[in-house]
Amino acid sequence: xxxxxxxxxxxxxxxxxxxxxxxxxxxxxxxxxxxxxxxxxxxxxxxxxxxxxxxxxxxxxxxxxxxxxxxxxxxxxxxxxxxxxxxxxxxxxxxxxxxxxxxxxxxxxxxxxxxxxxxxxxxxxxxxxxxxxxxxxxxxxxxxxxxxxxxxxxxxxxxxxxxxxxxxxxxxxxxxxxxxxxxxxxxxxxxxxxxxxxxxxxxxxxxxxxxxxxxxxxxxxxxxxxxxxxxxx
Numbered sequence: 001x002x003x004x005x006x007x008x009x010x011x012x013x014x015x016x017x018x019x020x021x022x023x024x025x026x027x028x029x030x031x032x033x034x035x036x037x038x039x040x041x042x043x044x045x046x047x048x049x050x051x052x053x054x055x056x057x058x059x060x061x062x063x064x065x066x067x068x069x070x071x072x073x074x075x076x077x078x079x080x081x082x083x084x085x086x087x088x089x090x091x092x093x094x095x096x097x098x099x100x101x102x103x104x105x106x107x108x109x110x111x112x113x114x115x116x117x118x119x120x121x122x123x124x125x126x127x128x129x130x131x132x133x134x135x136x137x138x139x140x141x142x143x144x145x146x147x148x149x150x151x152x153x154x155x156x157x158x159x160x161x162x163x164x165x166x167x168x169x170x171x172x173x174x175x176x177x178x179x180x181x182x183x184x185x186x187x188x189x190x191x192x193x194x195x196x197x198x199x200x201x202x203x204x205x206x207x208x209x210x211x212x213x214x215x216x217x218x219x220x221x222x223x224x225x226x227x228x229x230x231x232x233x
Contacts, residue, residue, distance in 0.1 A: 007076030008068025015190035104161035115164030123164030
């Protein structure tokens with residue numbers, strides 16, 4: 001069995017499913033970033049119980065790698081690595097924007113633009129398509145304004161998803177001709193992480209990809225005129 005954890009945005013989700021996908025995964029979510037630290041472990045326990053899976057049956061952890069919320073990603077990675085360390089399990093990472101796009105596509109080919117709110121008028125954005133049994137990266141994850149993201153893509157997305165897309169819903173509507181869908185409107189990101197891990201997963205080493213320095217780090221570096229020692233960008 002695989003256990004997937006996504007805490008990159010305000011909507012956190014957990015899913016558990018078999019490697020051979022012989023049955024649909026069991027997934028649940030919680031909304032509200034302030035709940036993540038206190039509720040992610042109980043959510044994992046709830047999903048395992050609903051699936052009838054014991055912790056000993058889990059053979060691999062899949063975690064959303066970012067970009068996304070600095071605090072949220074750290075919570076998800078801490079939960080994943082804590083669960084894995086106790087049982088000496090491998091931890092596989094999948095880009096969080098890819099997970100969101102795949103969940104929104106819900107079996108359709110796309111392309112799908114995924115946007116997470118990065119504040120300061122920007123989004124963490126990427127565009128993906130989903131031909132059978134593979135992933136096509138049209139625009140790799142990066143930090144953009146929506147106007148910049150629209151300029152660099154060679155295609156018009158069919159769907160938009162994410163809190164960044166919702167924040168700039170008028171711009172999304174003008175760009176692709178339809179309103180964005182909420183992150184949990186179709187299926188949960190954690191369930192998509194399970195499906196994507198065999199295709200694009202990679203070992204989760206070091207720290208997650210935050211997309212930009214944390215606010216406190218940015219202020220320290222601006223004040224001192226140099227990178228924060230031992231910082232991860």
